[in-house]
Amino acid sequence: MGPMQTFQVSFDHLDLFSYIGGFSGAAGPLILGNRSLDPKTDFQGALSDLATFAKRVDRLGIGVGPDGPVNMKAGIERASSSLTEARVDHIFYESPRTAHEWQTWRRDLKDFAPRPF
Numbered sequence: 001m002g003p004m005q006t007f008q009v010s011f012d013h014l015d016l017f018s019y020i021g022g023f024s025g026a027a028g029p030l031i032l033g034n035r036s037l038d039p040k041t042d043f044q045g046a047l048s049d050l051a052t053f054a055k056r057v058d059r060l061g062i063g064v065g066p067d068g069p070v071n072m073k074a075g076i077e078r079a080s081s082s083l084t085e086a087r088v089d090h091i092f093y094e095s096p097r098t099a100h101e102w103q104t105w106r107r108d109l110k111d112f113a114p115r116p117f
Helices: 002-012 027-032 050-056 070-085 102-112
Strands: 019-023 059-064 091-094
Touching: 002 019, 019 102, 059 070, 059 102, 091 102
Parallel strands: 019 059, 059 091
Antiparallel strands: none
């Protein structure tokens, strides 16, 4: 389930999770489809108050391998653009020359993990 499950669980429990990373998954395409993020309603409204979200979430990251399925990459890029448009601070990492695979997830984690420190 990857990022989709990560975002659904963590955004519902921001009192428990302050570092959220979704790597190479379908969170964008499955949750958003072909539309932009609606911060007031998507993820049960967790992004509706950006000041509160920013206080609770220290790091939000998403990543993708560019050689993976085209619709997955496009959806994740659209999700990142939507987060930027909504002014949600986040990290977007693209793992070079990888697809939806172990190497992508390793690189995403390697980029994401040290950032809090």
